[in-house]
Amino acid sequence: MRYAVLVTGPAGAGKSTFCSSFVTHLQTSKRSGHLVNLDPAANSDAFEYEPAIDIRDLISLDDVMSEMDYGPNGGLVYCFEYLLQNMDWLEEELGGYDDDYLIFDCPGQIELYTHHPFLPTLVRNLSRMGIRTCATYLIESQFMEDKYKFFSGVLSAMSAMVNLEVPWINVMSKMDLVTTNTEDSGSGRNGVRAKKDIARYLEPDPLLLVSAPGSREEKTDRHSRFHALNQAIVQLIEDHPLVSFLPLDLTNPDSIEIVLSHIDYTMQYGEDEEPKEPVDLDEGDFADME
Ligand SMILES: Nc1nc2c(ncn2[C@@H]2O[C@H](COP(=O)(O)OP(=O)(O)OP(=O)(O)O)[C@@H](O)[C@H]2O)c(=O)[nH]1
Numbered sequence: 001m002r003y004a005v006l007v008t009g010p011a012g013a014g015k016s017t018f019c020s021s022f023v024t025h026l027q028t029s030k031r032s033g034h035l036v037n038l039d040p041a042a043n044s045d046a047f048e049y050e051p052a053i054d055i056r057d058l059i060s061l062d063d064v065m066s067e068m069d070y071g072p073n074g075g076l077v078y079c080f081e082y083l084l085q086n087m088d089w090l091e092e093e094l095g096g097y098d099d100d101y102l103i104f105d106c107p108g109q110i111e112l113y114t115h116h117p118f119l120p121t122l123v124r125n126l127s128r129m130g131i132r133t134c135a136t137y138l139i140e141s142q143f144m145e146d147k148y149k150f151f152s153g154v155l156s157a158m159s160a161m162v163n164l165e166v167p168w169i170n171v172m173s174k175m176d177l178v179t180t181n182t183e184d185s186g187s188g189r190n191g192v193r194a195k196k197d198i199a200r201y202l203e204p205d206p207l208l209l210v211s212a213p214g215s216r217e218e219k220t221d222r223h224s225r226f227h228a229l230n231q232a233i234v235q236l237i238e239d240h241p242l243v244s245f246l247p248l249d250l251t252n253p254d255s256i257e258i259v260l261s262h263i264d265y266t267m268q269y270g271e272d273e274e275p276k277e278p279v280d281l282d283e284g285d286f287a288d289m290e
């Protein structure tokens with residue numbers, strides 16, 4: 001059995017960084033993982049590990065942009081359409097990997113997740129190849145600084161989940177950047193003020209969107225205009241509590257371990273197999289990695 005983890009989320013959420021940590025962590029646990037780069041615009045310097053499979057070997061965004069006269073986003077869509085027409089290429093590339101985690105580093109354009117059929121089609125193809133797939137959706141912790149931005153992140157996660165029907169894990173990345181300040185609590189600033197506030201973001205509390213009556217925000221025009229919309233969003237999230245986040249702090253190995261154990265669990269990793277012999281790091285799969 002092979003396993004694929006799609007690492008998705010908005011631009012700059014920390015997807016590529018998480019993919020590297022994922023590979024490192026698997027290696028230190030004597031398991032094997034291979035990076036699959038699905039971002040045709042990726043900068044080669046961005047990879048700590050050389051991708052085992054790379055969409056840029058199939059099609060280059062630069063070529064598409066210069067030869068077809070596309071901009072970067074139209075070019076990306078073209079590259080994905082091209083990939084889906086060339087599934088035999090991916091199948092052949094994936095053929096050499098057995099019993100391994102395949103970690104798919106995806107591009108950061110969220111429209112790919114929310115309203116294009118690319119990822120669902122990719123997942124159907126992976127499942128046809130006998131590869132079990134789950135997805136992670138990363139949002140960076142800085143989104144918690146602004147509750148409107150945060151809830152737009154929650155809604156994009158929800159929309160991507162509904163679009164892609166696979167086991168799904170939402171991750172709050174860059175938790176090392178979160179500082180809590182209990183003394184700041186009276187300032188009226190949005191965002192995380194205390195440890196207990198973090199919990200209200202990890203299990204999104206729709207009431208965060210509802211301001212206290214008479215508060216400064218309540219009195220602004222902007223707020224009264226959006227009040228009805230906010231109420232509707234609160235209702236939607238209350239009725240469909242699909243989204244909660246696992247905190248990810250890459251400076252803490254336990255935190256990575258917890259996220260990976262959730263991924264293992266949703267994938268039912270290894271349930272159908274005999275326990276594997278530990279991989280010998282001197283030979284085989286890791287030999288060509290750094
Ligand atoms: N402090 C901190 N910074 C991080 C963390 N993860 C990523 N970053 C930084 O955030 C920036 C974006 O990280 P990437 O991993 O390239 O993000 P990405 O989601 O792959 O970005 P795109 O592929 O462009 O969508 C880089 O400057 C990283 O160094 C983290 O856990 N903590």
Ligand SMILES: [Mg+2]
Nearest residue numbers: 015016039105
């Ligand atoms: Mg990236």
